[in-house]
Amino acid sequence: MNLRQAIFLLILVCAGCSKKEIDPESQAYSLPVPEHFPQPVFDTQNPMTREGIELGRMLFYDVRLSANNKVSCASCHEQALAFSDGVALSKAGVSGTPLLRHSPALINMAWANNGLFWDGGSTNLESQAFGPLTAHDEMAQNLFELIDELNAVPEYVTRFKTAFADEITTRNVVKALAQFQRTLISANSEYDQFKLKKAGGTLSDVELRGLELVQQKCQGCHSSELFTDNEYHNNGLDADFSNTEYEGVFLGRYRISYNLADLGKFRTPTLRNVALTAPYMHDGRLASLEDVVEHYANGIKNSGTLDERLPAGGMKLNKDEKEAIVAFLKTLTDYQFVVDPKFKQP
Structure with missing residues (x-):
């Protein structure tokens, strides 16, 4: 090899190193499934990578996603509250108008494979994101303007290229958000320590009695270690579903299915972190856990679509039983989840 050939080879090697530094490949990410959880099932053509997840975390906390650059996903989904917001109907959106539905908590979203929103109006996390991004009373964002805003940030241009080998697009925005949300796994509560027979995993007699009652009376809908069946049920909150105002948001699953059997049926939320x-x-x-238990004890309203496992009028729980259920539900709080640095604002 002569000197000219050696110099040419050195240039090629250095160019290759430089290209790798500028355009590194994304690293595949394997979701850590808790040992007592079922395997998640989702097929969205959105394989998870470390770079995609980190990009999604940045976007989740970025107010650029809203029209007025004041509202982020985290505005209605606070980590300290298990990614809920602590209010009945949020006014945090661009318009300041109260929403018509309560902001759901984001917990174990990798297992949410049977529709999202309270009525299942979106298929998966990717499609769900377009709702709040564009809704007038939420983020009200013009998606073309969003792309322009993100392209104005060099770090985003680089991160999208690394995560997706592609430019910034709305499709890649929602894919990144979905990847981050699927990492929001909560499985380290006092109950989990008890279930897995780990050190410190003990429940009091009252909490054990509450667990027994929850298994008897609640796990028809709040099933498995996820404490949700990801299905839709009429739990007796109302008996009249004639109100069709506001695009029928009070009609439940019927709004999507147009099946009369779905009137008043809403998606079952998880009981995990329910105390938060x-x-x-x-x-x-319903303002408190005590109010919820009281509803099931004495407030269930009858209608043609009431879940067959619920007796009209209520389960007639006594005072001790209600207190035991609330005591157990509090053992489902995962204190590490709400402070985990992997989920915090970068």
Whole structure:
């Protein structure tokens, strides 16, 4: 090899190194499934990567996603509240107008494979994101302007190229958001320590009695270690579904299916971290866990689509039983989840 050939080879090697530094490949990410959880099932043509997840975390906390650059996803989904917002109907959106439904908590979203929103109006996390991004009373963003805003940030240009080998597009924005949200896994509560027979995993007699009652009376809908069946049920909040105002958001799953059997049916939320996610129900009408248990004890309203496992009028729980259920529900709080640095604003 002569000197000229050696210099040419050195240039090629250096150019290759430089290109790798500028345009590194993304690293595949394997979702860490808790040992007592079922395997998640989702097929969205959106394979998870470390770079995609980190990009999604940045976007989740970025107010550029809203029309007035004041509202982010985190405005209605606070980590300290298990990614809920602590109010019945949020006014945090661009318009300042109260929303018509309660902001749901974001917990174990990798297992949410049967529709999202309270009525299942979106298929998956990718499609769901377009709702709040563009809704007038939420982020009200013009998606073309969003792309221009993100392209004005060199770090975003680089991160999108690394995560997706592509430019910034709305499709890649929602894919990144979905990847981050699927990492929001909560499985380290006092109950989990008890279930897995780990050190410190003990429940009191009252909490054990509450667990027994929840298994008997609640796990028809709040099933498995996820504490949700990801289905839609009429839990007796209302008996009249004739209100068709506001695009029928009070009609439940019927709004999407147009099946009369779905009137008043709403998606079952998980009971995990439920002590942190008050108020409750699709419209936030119940302020406390005690109110929720009282509803099931004495407030269930009858209608043609009432879930067959629920007795009209209520389950007639006594005072001790209600207190035991609330005590157990509090053992589902995952204190590490709400401070985990992997989920915080970067």
